[in-house]
Amino acid sequence: MIPLMRPALADAEGPYVTRLRTSRIGTASDDAILIEGADDGSVFSGRLGLVVIDGVRAEDLDGDIVLVDPRRGRVERLLRVGSTTNTLLVTERCDQLCVMCSQPPKKTHVDRFDLLEEACRLAPDGMLIGISGGEPTLYKERLLTLIERTLAARPDLGFHVLTNAQHFEASDVARLGRSAYRRVSWGIPLYASEAALHDNIVGKEGAFAKLEEGLAHLAMAGARVELRTVVLSDNIDAFPALAGYVAARLRFVEAWSIMQLEHIGFARNRWEQLFFDHVQRFGPIAEALNRALLHGVRAQLFNFPRCTVPAAYRRLAIASISDWKRKFAPACLRCGERSACSGFFEWHPDEQAALAVQPL
């Protein structure tokens, strides 16, 4: 696991964003430059003074865009230069309460949009930046402003926003249809085509109806949508019907990601109740994949280690888990498909992972 949060000491009064550099070559005014490095920590010096970061080697930080928070005594690695999966958390509030939520929401909101926007402007060329929460569109105006201002200044960047699509209105359609939004995709969870089942899973009555409205607005805006469905004991048998629904009503989506459960957050304590072992019965997922693919919907499997998927479907199981939270079982070392594999979440129980794998 790659640590994203590190203890740190800093001169400055309030939080700020800077880029860490180990050499002076090609540096800019927002950069903090290494002045002393050791295996257990490094000292960088920038416009707002010194920052001392614990426990990471300086060369692993070179180019990272970090948020320095002196009062809390830490730095947060917002955008790591070598990684293809960087996600900015814009709020921890949410208006849904999904049974398996991997990042249970909080009541309070700390507005960091301005700092995050600064980070985006410093991002390396062409980076795809993830935005997550909580529910980012609870602060829709702040969110869209961040996206638009960033893309106006940095048209090379792209955004992928995870949202429950409960807050898009007809009045947003023209705005979301602007050309800058070609560089934005929306990852939207949908758990069943039956309203009651979906509402039950997301813990909000009327969520399905609201989601359909939101998707309609996105469809009319020509927005890029990635649907996401987590596999649960509750919805596994609803997968074939959901695939029919996606093919009939949501064929415009760029992709449909079928995701295996993450052993964290609420799911950790409800594992027995929620987890569906696709190795025991792949049928409903196979039928869903075939139905969706038949109609040209690009269906794919997230968080499905390749060896746990029948050979014919393996090409659909992609390396979906971000580098900083991915691990493999010991037996995976001799697997020939490891580089194309999702592996396991860092927090997946080791015993289970070891039992699941059969190196290919």
Place this chain on the structure above:
Amino acid sequence: MTFTPLRLRAIGGESEKALFVNDAGRFFLGSSAFLDRMDLEQLSAGDLAFLRAGGHVVERGDALGAAAHARGVADRIARAGPLDYLILVPTLRCNLSCSYCQVSRVNENQGGHDWSDDTLHAVLALLDRLDAAHVKIEFQGGEPTLRPDLIRAVIDRCGRFERAEFVICTNLQRVDDEILALFDRPDVFVSTSLDGDLSTHTRNRTGTAEATSAFLGNLRMLAERHGPTKVSALPTIDPNNPPDIDALLDAYVDLGIDSVFLRPINYQGFARKRHAASREQGDGWRGYYESFVRRIIERNWADRGRVLEETYLSIALRRIFQPGSERHVDLRNPNPMGIDYVVIDHDGAVYPTDEARMLARSGVVDLSIGNVAEGWGGPTFDLLNANSTNQFDPDCKRCAYQPFCGRDLVDDLARYGRIDIQRRETAFCRRHLHLFDLAFRLVYSDDDAIRYSLARWLRLPGEPAAFGQRLA
């Protein structure tokens, strides 16, 4: 409640009367009982739920249903992007004289039928002006390998593109080191004609067994040297004298080629006189085509290790199920002319399609829309594009297959000299009605062998429970 317009076509037996298709190309097979209920306006709650789920009914307030329908209709409309596909004819000379040659080729040693220096420079200048990041360039003839220098000059000029793919359409009669060096490039693909077994190929094309052997030797050498993805081959079928199906398939399978694009003789060029019957494709052709498809289904089922396909049927299936996934320029709607692809002839004249070039060569009608040095446009170009859609054709707009079908003006001109004869009276229409009838009979078959082949042709990992829905 609003109905999205449904079109009907009888394809089933007694109890399953008709295929229902809406403007977005969504379809189901309805029973005669359902047909009666619809006729009497006595739809059940179950009918309505089914129609709503399938996008055949959009109720007031169903914003997503309305959006899905709008997007679905839009998906059926072909969009022509920037010019990124060129068919180049560096020479009209050829070292063969096939009985049904479509382009009125000239003899190998005849002068004045190759690109001039000016034409070459104009082609290269055109390449420099292209906006596309990816280009596909096809060399036609004549026999383009008679001028490897011209092919090389074009390929060398394409280095600036993110991706460039070259297809050399050749009879593979002579492959010397210079030509082989071109074929060896990973971005070069070879397309050739293989009419079946040795005797059929000799009769149709080469004239002598020795020439056929030389061709087959070259074809085999290429397939072995680079694997089957390097070479694609097409048979031209004389419906009055078609080859034995298994012999034809074996000839392809032997070379490791699994996709066969079965084409009847094109009513073009020399074929207009020597194969006058090719103006219409009769029941003989359609029967052969269907037997061919049935046979590959059987063979696929018997040997799961190898998936044979008839290319055009696979294209039709993808147009039914996966709009937008297919860019076959001979079957699309609208079919824009001279926009995303053009043909540049040996004399620099620009045509909208290869068949348009053939028509001009045969003296039927000159459909050239300009020349490579000065550009193209003007009245012919405008007239063709104004008529390039099947959307408003009185026959097509009632046809269940309109969302899947295309429009081929040049084919109509070739056969009938005009484009305004009733659509259903054209060979194009009859061919595609038959093709889609066949496709839907396969879609609604419960035969495991058929379902297996369908899934493979549609590139699915497994077989879905059903390819099409039914309403009892």
